[in-house]
Amino acid sequence: DIQLTQSPSSLSASVGDRVTITCQASQDISNYLNWYQQKPGKAPKLLIYDASNLETGVPSRFSGSGSGTDFAFTISSLQPEDIATYYCQHYDNLPWTFGGGTKVEIK
């Protein structure tokens, strides 16, 4: 199985800060990686697909990059409504797996 290692597992930043989360795959997965946001008590929501494509309706402060084994997810200017846990997920081959998650809090 392909393992996805997210870091950090949690972070605290101020409103307006640039926040970056990384996701490292245990083997080359090309660009077969998605990012989701999960707010407390809610279902996950797709933000980025195919490593760098912004889902329709998602604010442009969210972005993704990377290919192969190393990926990054960035919030260019953290907003209070961005408080959530973020997950990467690959679909290179079965079984699909998620990263362990990164909890983002406001300082």
Next chain:
Amino acid sequence: EVQLVQSGAEVKKPGESLRISCKGSGYSFTSHWISWVRQMPGKGLEWMGRIDPSDSYTNYSPSFQGHVTISADKSISTAYLQWSSLKASDTAMYYCARLGGGHRSSYFDYWGQGTLVTVSS
């Protein structure tokens, strides 16, 4: 409007059977695979498996193979997740999610609201 509506919360005893459901609407149900995702209390997301509602072809994660059954009834646009003998460790929130994308692109673009399953003696 695309919607996935899941069945309500369940409280069961160990050893009991259970089937939860996920009803799709607002799109062609047979045109998109459905996946199930587990989230244990305070933990992350785990992909359990997927089904093609057009022919009920399924794939399972090895972690869940043999312990759950995924099925679908395309006549009523509904997917199911079933246990024949629940364990306390099955206590979790379960989400269904629609698979979007196309050739060599797959992502969970719509999610159900989740079904909380509690297994306790």
